[in-house]
Amino acid sequence: MHRIISVLLLAFSTVINAQDCSFKFTGSILDQHDDSPLSRAIISIEELNATTFSDERGTFSFDNICNGHYTIVVEHAQCKTKMSSIKVKDNTTKILRLEHHYEKLNEVIVSGSGDGFNQTVIKPTLSQEDIALGSNQSLGAMLSKVSGVSGLSSGNSIIKPSIHGLHSSRVTIINAGVRMEDQEWGAEHAPNLDVNQANSIEIIKNASALQYSGDAIGGFVIIKPQRIPIKDTLFGKARWTAQTNGQGGSLHAGMTKSTDFGWYGSLEGTFKGYGDFEAPDYILSNTGMRSNSVAAVIGKNQFKRGIELKYSRVENKIGILRASHLGGAQDQLLALNSEVPLIIRDFTYDIDRPKQEVVHEILSAKGYIKSRVLGKINVRYDYQNNHRLEFDIRRGSDQNKASMDLSLITQSISIDMAPVSNWFSNLKLGLGGRKLQNSSDPNTGVKRLIPDFNRYDLGAYVLAGKALSDDLALEFGARLDYSHIKAFKYYYTALWEERNYGSIYPDFVIEDLGTQTLTQPKFDYLNPSAALGLNWSLNAQSTILLNLALGARNPNPSELFSEGLHHSASRIEIGDLRFTSEISKNISAGYRFQNNKVTFSIHPFLRFIDRFILLEPTGVQQTIRGNFQVWSYRQANVSLAGMDLDARVVLNQDIALETQCALVKSYEVATGTPLINMPPVNAINTVVYQNQNLPAFELRIESDHTWRQNEYPNTNFEAFIPESQSFELVDVSTPPDAYHLMNLEIRGQLKNLGKSKTILSLRVNNCFNVRYRNYLNSLRFYADDLGRNLLLSLTTNF
Amino acid sequence: MIKFLSISSILFLALSLHSCSDDDTPPEQINEEEVITTLVVTLTADSGQAIELRSQDLDGEGPNEPEITVSDNLAANTMYVGSIQVLNQTVDPAEPIHEEISEESDEHQFFYTQGGNLDLNTAYLDFDSNDHPLGLAFSLTTNTAGQGTMTVTLRHEPLKPNDGTLSGAGGETDISVVFPITVE
Incomplete structure (x- = not known):
């Protein structure tokens, strides 16, 4: 602590005190691309509140x-705002170059950071x-507050973001420029990242962000890291939470140092720990969790070039509700018929089996260089290592062994550039390659659910934007992805024969081992994707958006190769080698209105997905452990339609009302059968009270209503129960009732300490x-x- | 600029070369260590007559169904002593899982449930360290003749002691086999 304070004092003391106020600061503002002068740029010196304009020759004084x-801010109507720091100790002249062209489009954007697309x-x-x-939340929990996004969960610590009901491999998560590869194919595999490392999180609800991937037919979650200014400064943040449910809390701290020369470094870490969580009437035994993360960045950022090295590591240890671990249909029926979980123990911080332990590491090296012709050229290499251990209830000497021990190593390299074009307002080209290696440790003594495989991806894209007039801008993108996947898989011989794979894929068989057959499936996929959109400013307050997106997704390893008991779901799951890519065609519109009283946006969409891969029950398998339901993957054409709505109305200077609502409907085209696990209609209404006299004070009263999902496929089955000597219905499809939750929040800013800003909530x-059950929670x-x-x-920033 | 582009092309080359140096050896086959393939219930009468009830499923959770056989009909009004063997026959020699069950007796319990037109009495003959029933050994007494089923269930981590019913015991089902039984 002493050290931090002294470092802080050191940082403040860099403001020199000896005064001589007779100097002149002059300079010129030039276009970065061709050094042409930029007139009518606004140049301000932040510390002095002084402002001036550049003249015809781009000069100012x-x-x-x-x-x-001093901190200099340069703003220009057609450029991105630039911040720069200068040191004055004599008459000083400085040439400041702005990225002109960049960003005609940015004028109509709410948050115009990133590449402008x-x-x-x-x-x-x-x-x-x-x-x-x-700060205490997982990504999934945090995003489920956004309209059109919900959390698909397995308990309260494993939550995946689901965009309009699509999730897992259909949602691409970009974490500080890296596409997360963390075995996202499993519904109970939550993203392994720490939200505290993000500066902002953006959600794109269709496949249109082609610079990231072409297969995100559900959408994108884009996690943006903090931007570090080129100036001599030291800043940091600290966040602390404590909560009653789970009797735990979280702690996060981070520091960033940057210099005038562009060097910067930052270090941050988070720890979270909780014991068993609680439902209104009982303890949810074995739902505790621990999580820790660390990230370190070092880089040099100059105007023309920059380089950065980053390492991050997230480790999660998550208990799974003990009462959810079942051995077949009999146990399932017993658990379903019981009002309360069959196992309730005293509160504890211990995490016992069943549990997951996942470590995700990312190492990134990236650099950029700005050229007059090719614009900003970015090159990056990323290494990811995802190691997942799942522990079940086992017997004898295997008791402490994991049942699943999977490692996924991903390496990727990419290059992109933004060439200057006379024809387009902005242009971006990119190329990327990736290798994934998945392997499992055979010491688990449990047959692999996901086989060992290698996958190679190669992708190239082009994005272009054009302003047709001051009010109308067009965007266009196209992308091509090639993938090769090669796996080694031990199939049950009976299944290999039943599916007739032997005659479809005779080349795959390596060796017949009796009850099992060793095979080497190899597949290639070539997927085009495209997007076209327009942004039309009707007037200063309203904007209309329209977007068409074509996306294509390869079947994931689980959809291709699954074959065996999925313990956490207590069912046998079977994939299919014959699957081809899913093709999604999406049209979405948007209308946005904003004045000083009302902010409103509505976002309807319609999406057709050809050969959508879904999982459905196809029978009951008799084993020595009794009956298990068999779920098989199948491809079908489906359609989804829905609408998200957000509004905020300021009633008077103290009170505002906020509302958000999301609706999605989805069916199989041929049969009209609804799709499983689609979010029910949800509406959140909030009354916000602010007080002008209290800084950052806010009182929020939130009403969160979720209707019952009335459209669902019937996946019930019958199981033989020895006691009644009869077949009884196991109801694994009826959704739970509607529920209404009230939440309350009070927050305010504490008295300032130096530069720091502290908010208590x-x-x-x-x-x-309220007692409730959530349709999207598998528990x-x-x-x-x-x-x-x-x-x-x-939470404090200093 | 030239330098920058050449560095990036070297990086690309490095990755593509790396991709080619691929390992083509298949990974080790995993033998299910704790899979139960076989349940053998031997019923021995005072006369020395032994009847074997057997369920065998060599591919475990695989698509093949278990083969269930009962070697003979039971005699009416007779007491049998039952003993249970639980095996993993995917490995050679077969792994005697009943030994593990016996070692962890306080975490396991067998249940015998009859159905149809049967009139049987069963009683536990072995107990765990807390003197609660285990059920690797039991007695079975037939009364009048009849036909029906007997289900043998093994529960892992049941509530102990319990009321003797499957629904009261809870836990996780490790074995559930329905044997067709005729008493004549």
């Missing part, structure tokens, strides 16, 4: 400046403050301790969802 360090879709964004106040979730069959939670959080 400030008189009577004291010696010292993807401006033709409604793009909800979580700010740093949203993230800081949700108290939040109560599920105020009335809803066995236990109620979380009861009341009081969360205290303190």
Whole structure:
């Protein structure tokens, strides 16, 4: 602590005190691409509140400046705002180059950071403050507050973001430029990242962000890291939370140092720890969790070039509700018929089996260089290692062994550039290659559910934007991806024969081992994807967006190769080698209105997915352990339609009302059967009270209503029960009832300490301790969802 | 600029070369260590007559169904002593899982459930360290003649002691086999 304070003092002391205020600061503003002068740029010196304009020759001048360090902000109508720091100790002249052309489009954008593309879709964004106040949460939980996004969960710590009901391999997560490869194919595999490392999180609800991938037919979650200014500064953040439910909390701290020369470095870490969580009436035994993460960055950022090296590591250890571990249909029926979980123990911080332990590491090296012709050229290499251990209840000497021990190593390399074009307002080209290696440790003594495989990807894309007039901008993108996958798989011989794979893929067989057959399946996929969009500003307040996106996704390893008991779902799952890529055609529109009283956006969409891969029950398998339901993957054409709505109305200077609502309907085209696990209609209404006299004070009363999902496929089956000597219905499809939760939040800014800004908040979730079950939580069959939670959080930036 | 582009092309080359140096050896086959393939219940009468009830499923959770055989009909009004063997026959020699069950007796319990037109009495003959029933050894007494089924269930981590019913015991089902039984 002493050290931090002294480092802080050192940072403040770099402002020189000896004053001489007779200097002149002059300079010129030039276009970065061709050095042509930019007139009418606004140049401000932040510290002095002084502002001037550049003239026809791009030059400007400030008189009577004291010696010292200053922050210069240059704004220009057609350029991106640039911040720069200068040191004045004599008459000083500086040439400042702006990225002109960049960004005609940016004028109509709410948040115009990044590469300037993807401006033709409604793009909800979580700010740093949203993230800081949700510091204790997982990504999935945090995103489920966004309209059109819900959390598909296995308990309260394993939550995947689901965009309009599509999730897992259909949603691409970009974490600080790296496409996350963390075995996302499993519904109970949550993304392994720490939200605290994000500066903002953007959600794109269709496949249009082709610079990231062509297969995100559900959409994108884009996690943006903090931007580090080129100036001599030291800043940091600290976040602390404590909560009653789970009787634990989280701690996050980070520091960043940057210099005038462009060197910077940052270090941050998070720890979270919880014991058993609680439903209103009982303890959810074995639902505790531990999580820790660390990230370190070092880089040099100059105007023309930059380089950065980053390492991050996230480790999660998550207990799975003990009562959800079952051995077949009999146990399932028993658990379903019981009002309360069959196993309830005393509260503990211990995490026992069943549990997951996952470590995800990322090492990235990247650099950029700015050229007059090719624009900003980015090159990066990323290494990811995802190691997943799953522990089940086992017997004898295997008791402490994992049942699943999977490692996925991903290496990728990419290059992109933004060439200057006379024809387009902005242009971007990119090329990328990737190698994935998945292997499992045979010492588990459990047959692999996912076989060992290698996958190679190669992708190239082009994006272009064109402003047709001041009010109308077009965007276009095209991408081509090639994938090769090669696996080694031990099939049950009976299944290999039953599916007739022997005659379809005779080349795959390596050796017949009796009950099992060793095979080497190899597949190639070539997928085109494209997007076209427009952004039309009707007037200063309203904008219309329209976007067409074509996406294609390869079947994932689980859909191709699954074959065996999926313990956490207590069912046998069977993939199919014959699958081809899913093709998604999406049309989405957006209307946005904003004035000083009302902010409103509506986002309807319609999507057709050809050969959508779905999982459905196809029978009951008799084993020595009794009956298990068999679920097989199948391809079918489906359609989805829906709408997201967000609005905020300011009633007076103290009170505002916020509302958001999301609706999605989805069916199989041929049969009209609804798709499984689609989010029910949800509406969140909030009354926000602010007080002008209290800084950052906000009182929020939130009403969160979720209707019952009335459209679902019937996946029930019958199982033989020895006691009644009869077949009884096992109801694994009827959705739970509607529920209504009230949440309350009070937050305010504490008195300033130096430069720091500290916000204290108290939040109560599920105020009335309502008993409810969530259709999208796979543990809803066995236990109620979380009861009341009081969360205290303190967050500070210094 | 030239330098920058050449460095990046070298990086690309490095990755593509790396991709070619691929290992083509198949990974080790995993033998299911704790899979139960076989349940053998031997019923021995005072007369020395032994009847074997057997369920065998060599591919475990694989698509083949278990083969269930009963060697003979039971005699009416007779007491049998039952003993249970649980095996993993995917390995050679077969792994005697009943030994593990016996070692972890306080985490296991067998249940015998009859159905149809049968009139049987069963009683536990072995107990765990807390004197609660285990069931690797049991007695079975037939009364009048009849036909029906007997289900042998093994529960892992059941509630112990329990009320003797499957629904009361809870836990996880490790074995559930329905044997057709005729008493004549």
